[in-house]
Amino acid sequence: MEVLVYLVPLAITLGALGLAAFLWSLGNGQYDDLDGAAWRAIADDDPSEEASS
Amino acid sequence: MQTAIDFSHYLKKVGSDLLHLDLAVEGINCAGCMAKIERNLSKIPDVTSARVNLTDRRLALEWRAGAVNPADFVDRLAELGYRAYPFEPTGVETREAERASALLRRLGVAAFAAMNVMMLSVPVWSGNVSDMLPEQRDFFHWLSALIVLPAAAYSAQPFFSSAYTALRARGVNMDVPISIGIVLALAMSLFETIVHAEHAYFDAAIMLIAFLLAGRYLDQNMRRRTRAFAGNLAALKAETATKFINDDEIRAVPVAAIQPGDIVLIRPGERSAVDGSVIGGQSEIDQSLITGETLPTTIREGSAIYAGTLVRSGAVRIRVSAASEATLLSEISRLLENAVQSRSRYLRLAERASRLYAPVVHVAALLTMIGWLIAGAGLHDSIVTAIAVLIITCPCALGLAIPAVQTVASGALFGSGVLLNSGDAIERMAEVDRVIFDKTGTLTLPELDVANGEAIPVDVFDLAGRLALSSRHPVAAAVARAAGAKAPVPDVEEEPGQGVFGVVDGVEVRLGRPSWCGADEMANQILHADPEASVVAFRRGQTRHVFAVRQRVRPDAARVISTLQRMGLAVEMLSGDREPAVRAAALSLGIHQWRAEVTPVDKIARIEDLARHGHKVLMVGDGLNDAPALAAAHASMSPVTATHMSQAVADAVFLGEQLAPVETAIVISRSALRLMRQNLWLAVVYNVLAVPVAIAGLVTPLIAAAAMSGSSLLVMLNALRARHTGGLV
Numbered sequence: 001m002e003v004l005v006y007l008v009p010l011a012i013t014l015g016a017l018g019l020a021a022f023l024w025s026l027g028n029g030q031y032d033d034l035d036g037a038a039w040r041a042i043a044d045d046d047p048s049e050e051a052s053s
Numbered sequence: 054m055q056t057a058i059d060f061s062h063y064l065k066k067v068g069s070d071l072l073h074l075d076l077a078v079e080g081i082n083c084a085g086c087m088a089k090i091e092r093n094l095s096k097i098p099d100v101t102s103a104r105v106n107l108t109d110r111r112l113a114l115e116w117r118a119g120a121v122n123p124a125d126f127v128d129r130l131a132e133l134g135y136r137a138y139p140f141e142p143t144g145v146e147t148r149e150a151e152r153a154s155a156l157l158r159r160l161g162v163a164a165f166a167a168m169n170v171m172m173l174s175v176p177v178w179s180g181n182v183s184d185m186l187p188e189q190r191d192f193f194h195w196l197s198a199l200i201v202l203p204a205a206a207y208s209a210q211p212f213f214s215s216a217y218t219a220l221r222a223r224g225v226n227m228d229v230p231i232s233i234g235i236v237l238a239l240a241m242s243l244f245e246t247i248v249h250a251e252h253a254y255f256d257a258a259i260m261l262i263a264f265l266l267a268g269r270y271l272d273q274n275m276r277r278r279t280r281a282f283a284g285n286l287a288a289l290k291a292e293t294a295t296k297f298i299n300d301d302e303i304r305a306v307p308v309a310a311i312q313p314g315d316i317v318l319i320r321p322g323e324r325s326a327v328d329g330s331v332i333g334g335q336s337e338i339d340q341s342l343i344t345g346e347t348l349p350t351t352i353r354e355g356s357a358i359y360a361g362t363l364v365r366s367g368a369v370r371i372r373v374s375a376a377s378e379a380t381l382l383s384e385i386s387r388l389l390e391n392a393v394q395s396r397s398r399y400l401r402l403a404e405r406a407s408r409l410y411a412p413v414v415h416v417a418a419l420l421t422m423i424g425w426l427i428a429g430a431g432l433h434d435s436i437v438t439a440i441a442v443l444i445i446t447c448p449c450a451l452g453l454a455i456p457a458v459q460t461v462a463s464g465a466l467f468g469s470g471v472l473l474n475s476g477d478a479i480e481r482m483a484e485v486d487r488v489i490f491d492k493t494g495t496l497t498l499p500e501l502d503v504a505n506g507e508a509i510p511v512d513v514f515d516l517a518g519r520l521a522l523s524s525r526h527p528v529a530a531a532v533a534r535a536a537g538a539k540a541p542v543p544d545v546e547e548e549p550g551q552g553v554f555g556v557v558d559g560v561e562v563r564l565g566r567p568s569w570c571g572a573d574e575m576a577n578q579i580l581h582a583d584p585e586a587s588v589v590a591f592r593r594g595q596t597r598h599v600f601a602v603r604q605r606v607r608p609d610a611a612r613v614i615s616t617l618q619r620m621g622l623a624v625e626m627l628s629g630d631r632e633p634a635v636r637a638a639a640l641s642l643g644i645h646q647w648r649a650e651v652t653p654v655d656k657i658a659r660i661e662d663l664a665r666h667g668h669k670v671l672m673v674g675d676g677l678n679d680a681p682a683l684a685a686a687h688a689s690m691s692p693v694t695a696t697h698m699s700q701a702v703a704d705a706v707f708l709g710e711q712l713a714p715v716e717t718a719i720v721i722s723r724s725a726l727r728l729m730r731q732n733l734w735l736a737v738v739y740n741v742l743a744v745p746v747a748i749a750g751l752v753t754p755l756i757a758a759a760a761m762s763g764s765s766l767l768v769m770l771n772a773l774r775a776r777h778t779g780g781l782v
Contacts, residue, residue, distance in 0.1 A: 004189075011169070012169060015169040019161060022161045022165070022386045026158055030104060031154075036105060036108060043087075
């Protein structure tokens with residue numbers, strides 16, 4: 001059971017990292033436009049021809 | 054045709070040499086639009102960033118200060134096919150957004166704690182039936198306490214502060230039993246941990262907080278979205294005023310940039326965007342948007358003028374007033390104050406439920422403790438069992454039952470063009486048994502329209518419309534709109550007070566007063582048949598035509614009113630307009646109960662009289678004179694064209710030319726209220742099943758956690774059914 005000495009702090013640290021990442025993304029405005037973000041993921045990066053039409 | 058607008062009010066400096074501008078954009082509704090706009094605007098030199106927010110339908114731009122004129126962006130967007138206008142978020146919107154993100158942060162913390170504690174709880178639950186050393190269990194309990202206590206102290210603050218406010222006002226709301234439950238569960242768990250006991254409820258408490266926060270966040274997010282949308286609409290109205298920047302120089306500036314004390318010019322055909330008093334000029338004005346009275350009145354130096362007034366004949370100079378000290382407005386504000394107070398007495402369903410709920414649960418817990426004491430159990434065991442009763446009944450489902458339905462239903466309403474101002478409006482709208490409509494601007498469309506279009510040859514109509522584009526007169530503007538005219542006739546001149554004229558294919562064409570066009574007789578015939586209409590004559594060479602222009606009823610008004618009547622609602626019309634006009638409208642729409650020439654005081658008196666007889670009234674109106682009545686009624690709606698004050702006090706605002714949203718709102722609200730009641734009953738059934746188990750002293754942390762999530766999920770799933778009503782209507 002000595003393994004708990006490593007595993008418990010490790011698990012809690014991982015959880016805290018997750019929380020920190022969430023708070024960072026929230027402060028960074030990543031939840032401001034959920035609809036747009038969903039589409040950006042599949043948008044083409046290169047400026048295509050139809051844009052100028 | 055649009056005068057250049059001064060954007061400086063909306064520009065924000067970022068860093069040393071960058072400028073930032075937010076634009077509300079109409080017509081962004083797909084990913085394609087988003088990519089197209091961003092790509093094209095990024096191409097403009099000096100633009101460093103162009104980013105569309107698809108949720109809010111807005112565009113944020115940043116560019117290096119100097120070469121680029123902000124108006125170019127609006128023009129470029131117009132070329133791409135999007136109408137855009139700068140906007141600045143209102144105070145309410147900013148606050149709603151801040152509240153939503155604060156709730157999300159607390160939800161994140163609570164969810165993190167819940168997940169980590171779950172990791173510690175599962176071994177304890179399984180360890181209790183197998184072989185876990187008491188020392189290990191204690192260690193896990195202490196770890197849970199270490200995670201949960203700070204997390205709960207932070208994330209449950211919204212409940213604590215709301216409960217505290219309610220208690221200080223000597224009332225009870227939903228948050229009181231929630232807070233008591235959370236605090237007792239945490240305190241007992243801590244105590245149990247200290248005395249090395251077997252059961253701690255840290256996991257149940259933090260999970261409860263997370264579930265409730267999720268419900269609140271959904272609710273808040275819906276409200277934020279509605280606000281953002283309403284903010285866009287306000288921006289796209291693109292209200293500008295012509296301001297004197299010195300004695301004889303004028304400039305078009307956004308209304309938001311106008312300060313009290315400024316002097317603005319209002320030309321014939323323009324609507325005043327401000328309240329103020331006349332300091333120069335004289336004009337006939339149409340105050341139908343404000344008072345519901347369609348007959349024009351005359352203003353001269355010293356007269357008061359309100360936002361929404363249409364100036365008809367001459368240009369006037371206005372000094373903008375801060376708080377309007379004018380009699381009409383202060384009278385209306387006073388009425389409004391009283392009416393809003395009377396509405397705040399309404400008890401929401403959730404409050405009524407918690408008034409019943411809190412005493413029952415707390416008495417049950419107390420009786421459990423006394424019962425176990427009498428039965429010979431120890432004091433400690435009795436208290437533990439009593440607290441278990443509180444935890445298991447803790448209104449997880451109850452707290453979610455109503456917000457979840459409200460969120461889903463307001464989403465459905467949003468989809469059908471109804472924006473809610475307050476969440477509890479759904480309950481009140483579901484209860485109404487009588488609908489009172491205002492006439493002008495509510496049953497009729499706010500803009501004038503040509504009534505005898507079919508009697509006029511298409512080519513004449515077309516030409517008259519093109520000619521009308523050169524006039525600012527509201528009647529001419531109606532002709533231009535009805536003809537769908539786009540290309541103005543070149544070289545048109547204006548004969549002051551008479552009309553406009555020009556030459557087309559070598560023939561003189563005129564649009565203006567019937568006497569000026571030699572069409573008096575035709576005009577008199579029209580006016581005789583329809584005294585409410587305004588007329589404008591058109592002459593080409595020797596052929597003459599007269600357009601009858603009047604307010605048109607909303608296209609589906611008659612259908613909606615008969616549907617409402619079939620739904621068992623009494624429909625009534627109260628208008629400030631003159632009797633013949635109201636009588637004619639009532640007749641054509643099939644409204645049997647109507648009154649004309651009604652003052653704001655009379656409207657309130659009528660609504661209060663109905664309320665005394667037990668009727669619940671839905672008031673639909675748009676004028677400033679309707680604002681007190683809107684606030685006094687059990688529930689209220691305004692069209693999006695309504696005056697600011699009416700929109701602010703109405704429970705809901707509806708979009709578009711149709712009246713159908715009124716019907717939809719009632720239908721959706723009724724089914725939503727049914728679901729809320731169902732959800733409350735589900736919560737009651739859950740409690741009836743769970744409480745005996747708790748009273749018997751059989752609740753373990755595992756049972757508490759499972760029961761709590763189970764009931765929450767059930768209630769959430771039931772709430773989702775409110776979506777389907779939105780799809781059907």
